[in-house]
Amino acid sequence: MVEILEPSPDREDPGLPPGADLPMRYEAQLPVKEGFVRESLTRVAQLEAEVHPIRPSPAPLGYRTAAQFALHPLGGLAYRRPGSDELVRVHDDPLLAGPLREALKLLNTWPLVGLEEVALRGSLLTGEVQLGLVGGKARHFRKAAEGLVEAGIAGVWWGAADPRGRFRGPTRFLAGKETLLERYGELEVQIDVVSFAQVNPRAAAGLYAEAAKLAGTGGKALELYGGSGVLGFFLARNFAQVTVTDLNRRSIEKGRADAARLGLENVRFARADAREAARFGPAELVAVDPPRSGLAKETLAALLELKPQEIVYIACDPATWARDVARLTEHGYRLDFARPYDFFPYTHHVEVLSYLTMSS
Numbered sequence: 051m052v053e054i055l056e057p058s059p060d061r062e063d064p065g066l067p068p069g070a071d072l073p074m075r076y077e078a079q080l081p082v083k084e085g086f087v088r089e090s091l092t093r094v095a096q097l098e099a100e101v102h103p104i105r106p107s108p109a110p111l112g113y114r115t116a117a118q119f120a121l122h123p124l125g126g127l128a129y130r131r132p133g134s135d136e137l138v139r140v141h142d143d144p145l146l147a148g149p150l151r152e153a154l155k156l157l158n159t160w161p162l163v164g165l166e167e168v169a170l171r172g173s174l175l176t177g178e179v180q181l182g183l184v185g186g187k188a189r190h191f192r193k194a195a196e197g198l199v200e201a202g203i204a205g206v207w208w209g210a211a212d213p214r215g216r217f218r219g220p221t222r223f224l225a226g227k228e229t230l231l232e233r234y235g236e237l238e239v240q241i242d243v244v245s246f247a248q249v250n251p252r253a254a255a256g257l258y259a260e261a262a263k264l265a266g267t268g269g270k271a272l273e274l275y276g277g278s279g280v281l282g283f284f285l286a287r288n289f290a291q292v293t294v295t296d297l298n299r300r301s302i303e304k305g306r307a308d309a310a311r312l313g314l315e316n317v318r319f320a321r322a323d324a325r326e327a328a329r330f331g332p333a334e335l336v337a338v339d340p341p342r343s344g345l346a347k348e349t350l351a352a353l354l355e356l357k358p359q360e361i362v363y364i365a366c367d368p369a370t371w372a373r374d375v376a377r378l379t380e381h382g383y384r385l386d387f388a389r390p391y392d393f394f395p396y397t398h399h400v401e402v403l404s405y406l407t408m409s410s
């Protein structure tokens with residue numbers, strides 16, 4: 051956008067940060083997002099399947115429980131403007147959950163030097179916030195981490211700067227609490243700033259519950275890209291055995307500890323690349339929740355080798371999801387159900403829950 055000549059009557063900007071690219075009344079955002087999913091299905095997958103109405107976020111503002119910031123050269127935290135190197139100072143962000151807004155205020159007064167970026171992860175359940183420091187050397191930040199915990203940050207982690215992505219390289223726990231508890235529906239699970247967790251827990255809880263309902267009951271379920279196994283825990287109520295796999299070591303550790311704490315003896319965890327899925331078969335149901343790039347070629351091949359009767363596919367990118375759904379339908383699967391979920395109000399991002407079955 052270069053200039054607004056005449057604002058739409060639906061235009062609404064509650065002080066959005068860069069990257070929040072849907073400045074509209076919340077009710078007006080929903081059909082737009084539903085449209086992204088419908089269009090992906092017809093244009094990319096060339097399928098005429100029904101798309102169920104989008105489930106709105108329980109809260110359109112104050113929903114985000116994770117955020118990442120660059121450090122502004124003149125001090126304070128900043129967001130990077132998408133598609134450029136420009137840093138925009140952040141004093142507040144209405145999309146962040148209350149505890150993160152408070153942490154942001156605190157960190158803006160703190161001298162943070164020698165770092166590349168910082169990350170926050172908070173809990174709606176406990177109101178606590180963890181801080182992740184990225185860059186430099188862990189030992190240089192131990193004292194500062196203790197000071198930050200005294201100032202009210204619940205726990206501090208450090209991660210090496212890594213070209214593969216944030217917290218993909220070595221990490222160290224520095225001070226305070228190593229994990230926080232968060233609620234997803236009826237489940238309370240551990241989260242931390244160095245591994246994945248859905249950032250809108252109340253919206254995600256609705257998706258996990260509906261995914262488990264679609265999956266129904268059965269013997270063996272396998273979850274790929276399973277993180278710390280929240281969906282696996284939902285599935286565990288109705289499946290005799292659930293195997294959760296993920297590449298991230300820390301996610302697997304947390305998942306194992308949660309399964310033990312929750313007494314879910316029928317959920318086991320394995321650290322593995324989704325490309326190796328075939329070795330975890332057979333399974334009646336396979337659930338996948340890949341990053342934006344969707345299923346790698348090898349993962350799709352492994353899935354076709356496993357040939358589960360049912361697939362739950364959760365996606366954060368409708369275009370790669372539609373591409374993968376098209377490939378699965380070419381190999382005998384039928385798309386029985388698709389529903390967008392809004393995890394990210396005021397942004398173009400939309401999550402999709404889908405369910406496919408082997409048609410023969």
Ligand SMILES: C[S@@+](CC[C@H](N)C(=O)[O-])C[C@H]1O[C@@H](n2cnc3c(N)ncnc32)[C@H](O)[C@@H]1O
Binds near residue numbers: 324
């Ligand atoms: C969108 S998250 C979903 C996590 C989980 N289902 C949840 O809802 O919390 C994607 C997950 O895929 C994992 N991942 C990324 N690439 C992977 C790969 N090649 N093999 C296995 N897991 C991978 C990440 O570690 C991350 O936990």
